[in-house]
Amino acid sequence: MKTPLMGSYPEHDCLFLLKKIKPEFHSIEDKERLIQTGQLHYSQMVSQESKPTPEYEKLFHDLTAKYKHKLAEEILNLSCLISNNVKQDVCIVSLVRAGTPIGVLVNKGINNYSQYNSTHYSISIVRDKGIDVNALDYLIFDLKIPPQSIVFIDGWTAKGVITKELKKAIEDYNASRKVNISNTLYVVSDIGGTADYSVTFEDYAIPSALMNSTVSGLISRSVINDQIKKDDFHGCISYEHLAQYDYSNWFVSEISNCFKAVYYKLAAVPDEQQREARNQLTQNYIRLLMNKFSVTDINRIKPGIAEATRVMLRRVPDLLIVNDASNPNTAHLITIANEKGIEICVLPEMPFGACALIKDVD
Template sequence: MKQPLIGSYSQDDCLFLLKEIEPDFYTVEHKEKLIQSGKLHYSQMVSQESKPSDEYEQLFLSLMKKYKQQLATEILQLSHLIAEKIQQPVCVVSLVRAGTPIGVLVNRALNQFSEFDSVHYSISIVRDKGIDINGLDYLLNDLNIPPESIVFIDGWTAKGVITKELKAAIQDYNQQHNVAMSDDLYVVSDIGGTADHSVTLDDYIIPSALMNSTVSGLISRSVINEQIHEDDFHGCISYQHLQEYDYSNWFVDQVSACFEQQQYKAPVLITSEQRNTRYQQTQQYIKKLMQDFQVSDINRVKPGIAEATRVMLRRVPDLLLVKDKLNPNIAHLIRIANEKGIKITELDDMPFGACALIKDVR
């Protein structure tokens, strides 16, 4: 029988529905060329990760100090929303890996404050490839988890690519297996207006977005290459060499230490009209950016502070667009851009705090 993977979290906090594979690392530049030329899909490759610089680490710590209470309050509100909606013991299924630390926190909040028990698994979902079917089979068939108790969680939305991927995959799975799993997506921050449930539409920095594996259980993002066989979970690399720099447990402990009973309540409801307005704003502005900066591939446009952060850390950035250079939420982006010699352009009409354009390396 397949067994979930234990990252650097405790088993009570998170089990990964992933298979550890042998690393075959690509440089960021080589990976970008292969992705853009269409020779390999981004999910087939992974890069080595190194420890963050001392300055960057200090920035992460200072942003944690500033935003951990806000994030804790929003996690409690999201958890309340989930308990109200599900009305039975919950199986939190976070999307590897931006969703993973958020899933850990939601799981803790549900167990601490709701009347229902909760368990947490982290599953792979990949653009153009869908969700890990073997992961869903494992939950429903091996663990006998009721499909109605499954709740999908991510950290934030941007363009809505993963939202669409999730909905298509779950609808397909339900049809093929004759089950009624909800394809609803729950996130903290729905800046793209594409999630079903969120606490805010604001584009602010969720501190876990600053780090890679060192805030996600020392696990890489998911990989689907020749080492993954038909019955396997999607793959991942374990970054054990970063063990002494691992903030995964510290991050969730710091945020959950801020949980307070009186904050476990329903968030201010975001209406479908507000969400739709945000969706239209985001989509229209992305089109405008593509025209203004002559970008032909939408996959090279990454709106929102969190997505821009990932581009600056993991891809080959071409340009950093910001709404306001003095916004404290983007201090880390300004720093990385300056370190890498990336041009920064201010656009005060942007509906989000930042946007990164990936370089055309073909």
């Protein structure tokens, strides 16, 4: 029988439904070339991760200190929203990896402040490949978790690629397994107006977006390569060499320690009309950027501070766009751009804090 994987979180905080595989690392440049030439899908490759620089580490600490009360309030608001909607014990299914630390926090929020119990599993979903059906089978048929108690959580959304992937994947899964899991997606920040439920449209530097595995249980993003057999969970690498730099549990404590200063009540959250307006605004501006910078592949455009951070850390960036060069939320992006010699462009009318363009290496 398959068994969940322990990252660096305690078992009651998070279990990963992933299979640990043997590392086969690609450099960031090599990975980009193979993706863009169509030789390999991005999910087939992973890069080695190195420890964050002292400057970057300080930035992470500073932003956590700055936003921990805000994020704690948003997490409890999201927890309350989920409890009100599901109205029973909850199985949180976070999407590896950006959703993982948020899932840990929401799990704590529901368990500590609502009338319901919550469990948390983190599973893989991959653009163009769908969700890990073996992980869902494990939850429903092995652990006997009621399908209607499953709630999907991610950290943020931008263009809505994963939202669409989730909707289609769950629709297909429900049809094939004759079950009725909700394909609803909950996120903290929904800058693109594409999630079903969020607590803000604000594009700010959610601190967990700054780090990779060292704020996500020392687990890589999910991998689907030839080591993954038909009945396996999607794969991952464990970055145990970074254990001394692991802030996964520290980050959770920093945010959850603020819970007691925040009311567990449902504040005003964006409604459907606001979400549609926000979605239209984002889609229109993405088209404008594609025209302005002659980008033909939408996958090369990554709007939002969180996604831009991912590009600057894990991809080969071509251009960093910010709407305010003095915004403290984008200071870390400007630091990385300067370190890597990446051009920075300021567009004050841009409806999100930052956007990164991936270099065309095809």
